[in-house]
Amino acid sequence: MTTAAVRLPAGIAHPFAPAGRVDPYPAYTWLRTHDPVHRDPMTGMWLVTGYADCTALLKDPAFSAAAGQRERAREDDLPVSMLTSDGTDHARLRAPGVRLVGPAATASIAEGLAHDADALLERAGEHGALSDAVDQLGTPLATAVLARLFGLREEQRAPFQQLARAVSVNLDPLAPPPLARLGRAAMGELTRYLDAHVDQALPSPLRDFAADGRLTRQEMLGVLGLAVVGGWQPLAESIGNALYWLLPRPEARAALRTADGEAAGTAMDELLRLEAPIPFTARVTVRDAELPGGRIPAGARVLAVLAAANRDPAVFADPDRPVWDRSPNPHLAFGGGPHFCLAARLVRQSGALLLSRLVRKFPAAALTDAEPRWAATLIPRRLTSLGVDLTGAQRPASRLPGAAAAHA
Ligand code: HEM
Numbered sequence: 001m002t003t004a005a006v007r008l009p010a011g012i013a014h015p016f017a018p019a020g021r022v023d024p025y026p027a028y029t030w031l032r033t034h035d036p037v038h039r040d041p042m043t044g045m046w047l048v049t050g051y052a053d054c055t056a057l058l059k060d061p062a063f064s065a066a067a068g069q070r071e072r073a074r075e076d077d078l079p080v081s082m083l084t085s086d087g088t089d090h091a092r093l094r095a096p097g098v099r100l101v102g103p104a105a106t107a108s109i110a111e112g113l114a115h116d117a118d119a120l121l122e123r124a125g126e127h128g129a130l131s132d133a134v135d136q137l138g139t140p141l142a143t144a145v146l147a148r149l150f151g152l153r154e155e156q157r158a159p160f161q162q163l164a165r166a167v168s169v170n171l172d173p174l175a176p177p178p179l180a181r182l183g184r185a186a187m188g189e190l191t192r193y194l195d196a197h198v199d200q201a202l203p204s205p206l207r208d209f210a211a212d213g214r215l216t217r218q219e220m221l222g223v224l225g226l227a228v229v230g231g232w233q234p235l236a237e238s239i240g241n242a243l244y245w246l247l248p249r250p251e252a253r254a255a256l257r258t259a260d261g262e263a264a265g266t267a268m269d270e271l272l273r274l275e276a277p278i279p280f281t282a283r284v285t286v287r288d289a290e291l292p293g294g295r296i297p298a299g300a301r302v303l304a305v306l307a308a309a310n311r312d313p314a315v316f317a318d319p320d321r322p323v324w325d326r327s328p329n330p331h332l333a334f335g336g337g338p339h340f341c342l343a344a345r346l347v348r349q350s351g352a353l354l355l356s357r358l359v360r361k362f363p364a365a366a367l368t369d370a371e372p373r374w375a376a377t378l379i380p381r382r383l384t385s386l387g388v389d390l391t392g393a394q395r396p397a398s399r400l401p402g403a404a405a406a407h408a
Contacts (some may be wrong), residue, residue, distance in 0.1 A: 006035040014042055015305075016174070021376040024279070025320075028308035037294030045301045049308035051315045051332070053291040057304050058281075058337035060289060061087065065339050067284035068302070081222035083230065083339060090338060096212040097223050100149060101343040105205035109148035110349070116144035117354045121361050125390060129368065132385040137354065138239030142232045145350050149227070150197070151204025163190050167225075168233035171379045173282075187225065194224045231343055234277035237382040238351055241275035242268065244386060245322055246355065247367050248400045252324055253359045264352035267324045271351070273331035274322055274402070277380040279307035281335055306332040307381065321402040364392025370399050 008027055013020035015027045028049055031038050036050030048057055057063050069084045082093040099105060120140045130136045143161045146152075152160055167190050169175050169183030198210050198220070210220060246252055246267075256267055280303040289296045296302060310331045311319040334341035341347070358365060368387035375384045 006038060007041060014040075015047075016043065016378065018376050021378060022374045024307065025311070028305060028311065031305075032308050032312060035294075037291050037296065039300075043301075045303055046296050047303050047305055048291065048293075049305045049312075050293050051309040051312035053293045054304045054306060054309040054332055055336050056291050057283065057289075057302065058332075058335060058339070060291075060337075062285055062287050062289035063283035063302060063304075064286045065090070065281075065283055067286065068282035080219055081226040082342075083226055084222075093215065093219060093223065094338075094342065096209060096214045096220075097342050099212055100205050100209040100223065101227065101346050103345060105149065105208070106346040106349060108205060109145070110353075112148050113144060113350060114353060114357075116148070117141065117357050120144070121354075121357055125361065128391050128393075129387070129389045131387055132240075133243050133388040134236055134240035134383065134386055137243075137358070137388075138236035141239060141350060141354050142236035145235060145346065146228065146232055149204060149346075150194075150206045150224070151201030152197075153202065156197075160193075163193055164228050164232040166190075167229050170229050171233060171278075172377050174378050187229070190228060191221050191225055194221055198224075227343070230278075231347075233382075234380045235347055235350065237277045237380045238272060238275075238347070239354060240383045240386045241277060241381065242271040242351060242355060243388060244367070244372055244383060245271055245274055245401055246359075247365055247388065249322070252322065253363065253365070255324055256356050256359045257363060259356060261349070261352065263325070264356040265348045266327055266329070268348050268352040268355065269329045269331060269333075270322050270324055270326050271355075272333035272348075273310045273316070273326075273329060274320075275381060276307045276310055276331070276333040277382065278333070278335075279379065279381045280305045281339075304332075304335075306335065358390075362390040362392070365390045366392045 008014060008030060012026050012030050015021065015024035020027050031047060032049040036048065036053050038047045038049065040047050048054055064086050066084050066086045082090050082097060085093055120137065124130060124136055127136070139161065143157055143164065146164065147157050147160065163186065166186035167183060169179050170187060175183060198206065201207050206224070215223070246256070256264060259267065283302045283304065285296050285298050285300045285302060287298045310316070310333060313319050315330065334344040366389050368389050372386050373384045375382050
């Protein structure tokens with residue numbers, strides 16, 4: 001059997017077709033089972049869906065992230081950043097980034113962020129029912145995280161959020177050209193905004209990062225821009241994705257109410273595993289490459305399908321269901337290898353912080369949509385909207401994600 005001859009069976013939607021974008025898991029399961037290193041006849045790309053293959057790929061220098069990102073972004077000039085570089089160049093750009101989003105930076109904003117989370121839950125409580133929890137909880141949380149990291153003043157949050165929303169279009173490789181053009185223009189605007197802001201930032205991780213001195217101004221702005229484009233919307237959407245799985249399960253809500261920070265972080269990891277906001281990442285092979293599941297020739301466009309690897313039964317028992325205390329949980333929602341998300345700890349902590357405070361303040365919170373709909377965007381994986389009744393007074397939705405052994 002040659003790899004090129006393998007096709008998805010009729011009846012299973014291609015993950016990039018409209019139906020497959022809404023529910024890609026049947027295709028992921030089929031590919032992972034039958035052809036984990038798959039040359040996709042529809043796009044000419046290689047889809048790598050097995051866990052062992054994805055982890056090997058992400059560590060292997062034969063797979064270039066720099067070339068992968070250039071390919072993905074088509075003709076536009078991405079700012080230089082760690083995600084658009086490989087090898088020693090990448091290591092040089094990444095090292096100072098730790099000052100912006102590493103463990104010390106995360107610890108330094110924890111108290112302020114807890115204050116922000118309480119304030120936004122207080123505001124949400126005044127509404128009782130939220131028409132869209134991403135918009136009303138996830139988005140302000142993501143803005144608060146970046147505002148704390150970047151030393152923004154209170155009055156700068158709203159204009160910053162508008163810019164962050166505008167540049168987030170750049171995440172979706174299928175954005176229609178007119179929208180993609182707007183996204184690129186917004187990127188220029190964000191870079192100018194950050195350039196003007198850096199020297200006026202409040203004491204913050206950004207100030208430490210800017211004082212590091214190892215990067216040029218342009219490189220520094222590239223890293224900041226990457227944090228906004230790559231971080232803001234995925235973080236916002238991760239809250240909606242998490243509530244989708246969490247709220248219909250009273251036992252999980254109860255456990256999270258009494259969980260300490262560590263256990264809440266473990267639950268957040270499981271939520272990110274189940275519904276990775278960045279479902280895949282792009283690479284290009286710079287030479288022939290060998291993965292456990294097959295060979296890929298030089299010059300190939302490759303997607304490491306993190307969301308498929310995250311449900312690989314060879315690594316995760318009962319992969320389509322939440323196991324709240326799953327440990328270890330070596331999921332790939334933050335990627336792997338040298339480009340592993342620099343903000344993984346920050347994301348895990350911020351999500352855990354908001355979700356555990358939410359279930360404590362609103363123990364009866366419930367989804368109001370029986371069937372929340374997934375958007376047809378490829379990146380990030382997100383819901384079109386998620387109605388939540390914080391009081392639980394409205395009739396709770398009956399659907400329980402993962403209740404059936406989905407797509408076995
Ligand atoms: C739920 C939220 C997030 C998810 C799921 C996520 C996921 C990822 C993934 C999968 C990668 C690897 C990409 C690749 O290998 O091609 C990555 C890289 C990165 N992420 Fe995140 N991320 C999130 C939030 C953030 C935030 C909030 C920030 C910054 C404030 C951030 C900063 C970065 C940076 C700088 C990189 C590049 C690291 C490198 O190339 O060395 N991320 N992220």
